[in-house]
Amino acid sequence: KAGVTQTPRYLIKTRGQQVTLSCSPISGHRSVSWYQQTPGQGLQFLFEYFSETQRNKGNFPGRFSGRQFSNSRSEMNVSTLELGDSALYLCASSSTDYTEAFFGQGTRLTVV
């Protein structure tokens, strides 16, 4: 069974730009969650989608948004990038029993 796939693996963007990250969950998983990982703040929950609906949201500004498609693939978007948005963004998918979150390799975003 293929794991969670995130694309791209690396991104470099300029302040003020926007960026879209993609996540393909494990086949059959309908829940997709996003996390931001930084050296200073550690792993922080961004939001969770299930059946194309956002069900939970972490404490992040509105510049961070996401969506989920009917095939459960998810995207997150960050607008008006700031230097502090530089981080590893992780996606995780879960089956409907939610016993385990399976993580992708992450997308490393650098804002310059």
Place this chain on the structure above:
Amino acid sequence: AQRVTQPEKLLSVFKGAPVELKCNYSYSGSPELFWYVQYSRQRLQLLLRHISRESIKGFTADLNKGETSFHLKKPFAQEEDSAMYYCALSGGSARQLTFGSGTQLTVLP
């Protein structure tokens, strides 16, 4: 608010020695507790969850509700156990996890 505290950023032990990674949590309710591990250049993966009460790779963790702790233990550390370990809490599912800051374990030969 829910919070997970891992007091040790770095922990070094010798091969064959016992190891304990500490985790304390704050949550008003009945949480689910997890330990996730990240080996070098690999993705974050589940090591164990308190509900299953399994022993994975020789690791065990007991949920102590009185002390609000979920420490990870292994009686005899192996070099391949060297990794970053994260304690995590959920309010009832794996959908939204609150992570601790992590402990980098190094097992010395």
